[in-house]
Amino acid sequence: MLLNISHVDGVPIYFQIAREIKHSIAVGSLRPGEQLPSVREIAAQITVNPNTVAKAYRELEAEGIVETRRGTGTFVSEQRVAISREERAQMVGKLIDRALDEANHLRMDKSELKRLFLERIRAFKRESEENREAGK
Template identity: 55%
Template sequence: MIEYRIDRRSGVATYLQIVQQTRHALRLGLLEPGDRLPTAREVVEATTVNPNTVLKAYRELEREGLVEGRRGLGTFVRRSLAREEAAEDGPLRAELEQWVKRARAAGLEHEDMEALFTAVLTAEAEREGTHEQQQ
């Protein structure tokens, strides 16, 4: 079962943190169709967030077709976002883990690596967008 971690200093709305963490778990195969998400009460007890915040996140996930609420039973995963290439034992993950080790050895901290990775992703997306526009 997923355990949500809320970073109140991140500037990201709490409900979006829950949505993002759920999506990440779905992409990494940590949550699979049929798995039950923690109840709103369980999330509230673990994170001390408002129950309405949890319900808002779950409604967003339901709107996206990722989960479904079953009255009296809970909220369950409807579909996965997992890709074999991103699996825990996949070669891309192993390469990324090696990159993180090299980055740490070079003195980069978590936020430095996150910023670098995001910058590279953004630049690549812009190149792809430019390339698509030229075709």
């Protein structure tokens, strides 16, 4: 688990931690059932207060992404909440729209946008496969 945290860009640190962990799960470097590093461990690694890390874990737990067992540790949840196809499309669609707005704002044309999209998907897949092969 390598976390990429910026202390100066305005995005709350606890939020960045949560986002990085979600990404690790999405990409398969953290698997369902697997134990997360302890709060203190991460706090030491990225030199923030343990409370800040704990807050990130609390958020992830509230979203059902991890489960914490007092005295034992924090684990990636086995089950993911079921969600309807429509809701799913709506949530992802909102994020896509945000990218489209930005692309348009920056005068990126349609073909460049499509190329970028396919490239990012490929990068995502590559990352996932590396994790799978590494058995990690």
